[in-house]
Amino acid sequence: MVVKKIGENKKEEALELVIRVFMKYEAPDYSDEGVETFKRTAVYNKDYMESITMHGAYENNKIVGVIAMRNNGSHIALFFVDGQYHRKGIGKRLFQTVLEQSTADELTVNSSPYAQEVYHHLGFEDTAPEQVTDGIRYIPMIYKKNTYDIASLITMLEYKDTSIAYKALQELERISDETGSVYAHIEKFVNMIRSDKYVVRVRGFRLFCKQAKWDRNNILDENIDAALHILNDEKPTAVRQALAALSDVVRYKPDLRETVKKAVYEINYLRYKDTMHSLIAKDIREVLDLIKEV
Template sequence: MDIRRIKDTELDQALELVLRVFMEFEAPDYSTEGVDAFVNDVIKNEGFRQGCREGAIKMYGAFDGDKIIGVMAMRKVTHIMLAFVEKEYHKQGVGRRLFEYVIDKIRVDDSSRSEITVNSSPYGAVFYRSLGFKDMSEEQEKHGIRYIPMSFRIKKLYPDRDAAEVILREAEACNPGPWGNHSRTAAHCAEKIAEYSGMDSEKAYVLGLLHDIGRKFGKRHMGHVSDGYSYMMSLGYDDVARVCLTHSFNEKDIEGYVGNRDTTPEETELIKTKLAEIELDDYDKLIQLCDAISGAEGVMDIVDRMTDVKNRYGSYDQSKWDTNLGLKAYFEERMGKDLYEAVDKEHFRP
């Protein structure tokens, strides 16, 4: 199953599905006035179609090959206008997959959002409650359309700043070492670069602070990657777990790891499998860059830092070296500012 935005050329097909499913499953609960209102407000409404074409309304589709099997339309980012799944695909997780896709989009595009709302039909209420939506009031009716206002709280996939700092301090108590201040330097750099790059600086700070949290469990090399991933997943902090993996593999290639590969076969397979599922985003790249310029005593020149790592481990993958320099250039262009000036290299101390 593929999920993506509905193209303009697919809009008619999507609305045909909406009408077909609506008439069979939802219309029986509505009066004639309600059915007419839905058809006129959505199916026959050129303003609705124009909103989809211009992006004011974002309609997402689930596809089985070229066939649209489900749709979900969003207004103002976080209000579900409609959601329908083709009859023969009911109870196969299509609606849930669409919703999860929308949630992921919101988290990436605007992580400040904390709530999704929907005016659910009586028929759809069971589905929305199964996703975690809560009723906001009793059933209402307008123009013959019966609906239940509902809301869903979007869980952040990373802790807040204070909680993250507690997690780091507790980890340092288990395994003291310079990695703690390295992490604080990375957090500082991530926050500053994010501010200049139009990214979420709070999220960037937390990801930078906890990217090495796997070191809590002992003096491991590649093992700290799998330890950190598993630990953060156990706490429900999926975004942090992700950078625990990706910060060490800027090309998603386990062969480029600098250091001892001290993972068990199961841990190695976990790292490979999860990396293959990830498409690196700007937060992954940001933490990779910050890892490459962060020392325990402050911000380092990226070449000096990589040279230090090379001297300690005897080698440094050339492709990883080049990619890190590319990340520096990428974020400098995005910021419109020199990297070391942005992170106050000369003065910052953890």
């Protein structure tokens, strides 16, 4: 499944999906006036359609989901996924795409009653009770990127209190799995890998690898050779964590698989104490097996 901007040649197909999904899942909650208002003021309104930017989820070149943004990417105007593809993570992928591209700190939406829980799962909060305008029932909602929180978490990575630092690492990894909002700080992780403190090196490398999914500027490609030096770190625990972190690079950066493979083959785990040999050998096999599978 691929998410990309919808071109002119695909807009008709996209709008057919919007109407079909709307009529099946949302229209039953609206009055006849509301259904007519939606059609007249949105999908059949030329000025409205020209004011939005649409992205689609494509399955074998067929559009199975649509998200459209207004107001410079700060407001979700349309968000529909084909019923056959519900609960497959497509809506989440669509949202992550526009979230990554939007420069706004907050995103808003007027959710239908049907979609309210979907938006809650994505991290939106209600800003007012349900309202009705021209027959359209909706709940005003907002999503806050919390950019300040991300910056704070990154600062915590180098705290002396290891429990706080580790919790910050886990939270940043979780955010990185879901959105590209941490990617803006990738240069910080590159610098952390050069630290003389092994725990900081490891945290930096783990978060460096987590950005592979979002690496639109190929920053991993530019820094991968230097970063992979950690695979011969003096600390065997650093090597083991680094090997585990490489799974994201292998999955999302196919052009770097040979580089990773070569570096992994060159690990000299016999330099560490005997009890670590079998553990590191197992970690190496897992990375090499993943490279074969993807």
